[in-house]
Amino acid sequence: MSLPLHGIRILDLSRLLPGAYASQMLADFGADVIKVEEPGSGDYARAMPPHGPGGMSLYFLATNRNKRSVTLNLKVPQGREIFLRMVRQADVVLESFRPGVMQRLELDYEHLKEINPSLVYCAISGYGQDGPYQQRAGHDLNYAGYAGLLHYNRGQHGEPAMPATQLGDLAGGSFMAVIGILTALVGRAQAGEGRMIDAAMTEGVLSLLPLLSTFYLNTGKAPQPGRSSLDGGLPCYNIYETQDGKHVTLAALEPKFWHTFCTRIGHLELLPFHTPVGPGEREQAIDLLRTIFKTKTRDEWLAELAEIDACVGPVYSMDEALNDPHAQTRGVTITAPIADETFRTLPSFPRISGVETEQRYAPPTLGEQSDEILRAVGYTDTEIEQFKKEGFV
Structure with a gap:
């Protein structure tokens, strides 16, 4: 061919x-x-x-x-x-x-x-x-x-x-x-x-900014950095530090993923905060998640959560990204x-x-x-x- x-x-x-x-x-x-x-x-x-x-x-x-x-x-x-x-x-x-x-x-x-x-x-x-x-x-x-x-x-x-x-x-x-x-x-x-x-x-x-620009063009208000749904505004879609100083990504946007995540980590009190709307709810939920994620290392969290539909993944360095088993299997480099x-x-x-x-x-x-x-x-x-x-x- x-x-x-x-x-x-x-x-x-x-x-x-x-x-x-x-x-x-x-x-x-x-x-x-x-x-x-x-x-x-x-x-x-x-x-x-x-x-x-x-x-x-x-x-x-x-x-x-x-x-x-x-x-x-x-x-x-x-x-x-x-x-x-x-x-x-x-x-x-x-x-x-x-x-x-x-x-x-x-x-x-x-x-x-x-x-x-x-x-x-x-x-x-x-x-x-x-x-x-x-x-x-x-x-x-x-x-x-x-x-x-x-x-x-x-x-x-x-x-x-x-x-x-x-x-x-x-x-x-x-x-x-x-x-x-x-x-x-x-x-x-x-x-x-x-x-x-x-x-x-x-x-x-x-x-690359179709959502933010459309929001502004149709409301006349520019979203605040770190406050919109996909750039840090939601507890369920954020980056969290782990016990060893590394980080994980949590992207449980859909309610079903959020429910699976909260159930697996044993914190059902987080369920109402999927999309917090009340005063202080966002900060309260994010602070609790920061505390929870610091109880284990990054790789321990991955071992516990990576195989379920919770949308949790690692924040990799370049060497980790290129040497990840999935990347190796897919062949993401050429010699x-x-x-x-x-x-x-x-x-x-x-x-x-x-x-x-x-x-x-x-x-x-x-x-x-x-x-x-x-x-x-x-x-x-x-x-x-x-x-x-x-x-x-």
């Missing part, structure tokens, strides 16, 4: 995490992803410490398997002409420049669709292709702040807390780009026309060779029947496949050597 995206060619001009993770997902599912990089430097992620096998950055290794690399200087006419020839054979162009950069190079969607009307063009940016903030510099944390997410992500003293992962880059950028690209490709299969995708990472983060060594990383999810994540190409060195890529669009070896001498590739 061929991979689902076999035959789809993607020219990826993006740098760093959002575009790289998006194109790796598409590459893992069969797309031919060509990283178009600047000669001499390439993707900034290549140089970021720490470094791993083959001297490559672990950040780069995490998001660049199954891609090929070509170097092109898009700042000169000759480099742009080579890129335009590649676009004629491409299905998707992915970029993450600040809005306006591709227009100045005359490589934006309006120009490219003239030579390839079926092209899908995806631009990832912080704030979108228009609007008063379009030219602002930013990173993941800025987007999470603008979107309101940090206001609801609070630390132990009530202060806005740093997310443990790059929600703006990954959820706001990578996933939105993949959704947009795949949607546009399906539409193209029906109508034959390409599309322009404007993936603004701030809006992507905002999309692949690079430069006479091996490295481990996560596969692309979700799982699709007939698709096993495998490394067809190791994360490429800068310009590793330049010659073969340029030959494939009709350039001779003599022309390629001349391009190198003149610094176009």
Whole structure:
């Protein structure tokens, strides 16, 4: 069985995490992803410490398997002409420049669709292709702040807390780009026309808050952090510390799960506090649960509750998460060779029947496949050597 995206060619001009993770997902599912990089430097992620096998950055290794690399200087006419020839054979162009950069190079969607009307063009940016903030510099944390997410992500003293992962880059950028690209490709299969995708990472983060935003939009009141049903407002849906200083998650939202939990721990007096409404009831129930959970270690609670329908689980560290027996059985990591060594990383999810994540190409060195890529669009070896001498590739 061929991979689902076999035959789809993607020219990826993006740098760093959002575009790289998006194109790796598409590459893992069969797309031919060509990283178009600047000669001499390439993707900034290549140089970021720490470094791993083959001297490559672990950040780069995490998001660049199954891609090929070509170097092109898009700042000169000759480099742009080579890129335009590649676009004629491409299905998707992915970029993450600040809005306006591709227009100045005359490589934006309006120009490219003239030579390839079926092209899908995806631009990832912080704030979108228009609007008063379009030219602002930013990173993941800025987007999470603008979107309101940090206001609801609070630390132990009530202060806005740093997310443990790059929600703006990954959820706001990578996933939105993949959704947009795949949607546009399906539409193209029906109508034959390409599309322009404007993936603004701030809006992507905002999309993670559908319940809080809908509550505000329809009541005019913004929920207080830590007080809504799914962010700490309910005793039955919360995080509790255990005797050994570790933590468990309790998510007994449905009454049947709450009843099972209260019955098993022998505290039926908690039953009325599933959704407390009276003054002080929430605090009273949470304080009692904190006391109860501190009577045993995390693993003792898991042993007692994990096999019943009480919706109790652990708060794992990364090593525990990856070495959990269920994760091991499911195979949530892959091992692949690079430069006479091996490295481990996560596969692309979700799982699709007939698709096993495998490394067809190791994360490429800068310009590793330049010659073969340029030959494939009709350039001779003599022309390629001349391009190198003149610094176009």
